[in-house]
Amino acid sequence: MKNSQVLLSVQHLSKTYQGGEHEVHALNDVSFDLHQGELLAVMGTSGSGKSTLLNIIGALDKPDAGIIKLKGKTPENMFTEPNATQYRRDHIGFIFQQFHLLKDLSVEENVALPLILKGEDLDEMEEKVTEMLEFVGLTPWKTHRPVQLSGGQQQRVAIARALISSPPIILADELTGNLDFNTSTDILHLLMDMKAKLHQSIIMVTHDPYVATFADRVLFFHDGRIVDEYFCTRDETDMDVILNKFQGMLETSS
């Protein structure tokens, strides 16, 4: 992974929220690179700034300082509308813990939505949706509504919707947070498929060490800073090392 191309470069991001009496330093000089085709986990406890980081990379929120580069270039005015929306449409696919599907639309309509917003040609759209539903294993459910599906199936719809416009970067915020262990494992294998078959670049944030073992690399995040890093080896030692580093990080901080 070290030899592959840098797709996204996050440089010196800082973000402070005014939280009533005192300020909250949600991000504190955060810098890292995401490589093409990399599955990167950002792991930290609740409140460590993970969602803030993803929201800024996805131009849903604005940093106080720092820049983002995509393939070496800073997207122009990426934190100001209408550029922010355009940046998201062209570059980012989001996956959230709460799926965020439209309940009155069928599975295939939910998945087609980003293409509809882009004004894509109908035939081309149908072909892409069919292919994507096959990829995530939802072909038999294409005319169902989200309420008729299990949590894991709903997350598969959200993943298909995120992938449908072939964005260079997928951002996943606690994507298994509402799923049981076995369903989480299935979804994490789907992420690995996305990497292997589509060469998809992914950043997933999580508080769960098990989720992080599926990544190529784990950034340990604490109080809005990256404090450690680990390259997964894809064997049973990953879980132990990640747990140890995570616990060590919490002990040194208090």
Ligand SMILES: Nc1ncnc2c1ncn2[C@@H]1O[C@H](COP(=O)(O)OP(=O)(O)O)[C@@H](O)[C@H]1O
């Ligand atoms: N819009 C906001 N206004 C004020 N404080 C916020 C806002 N969003 C996040 N925070 C604070 O910033 C810190 C980081 O939050 P967040 O990025 O959501 O953490 P995580 O996703 O790791 O749980 C927390 O202390 C949180 O309360």
Ligand SMILES: [Mg+2]
């Ligand atoms: Mg969060």
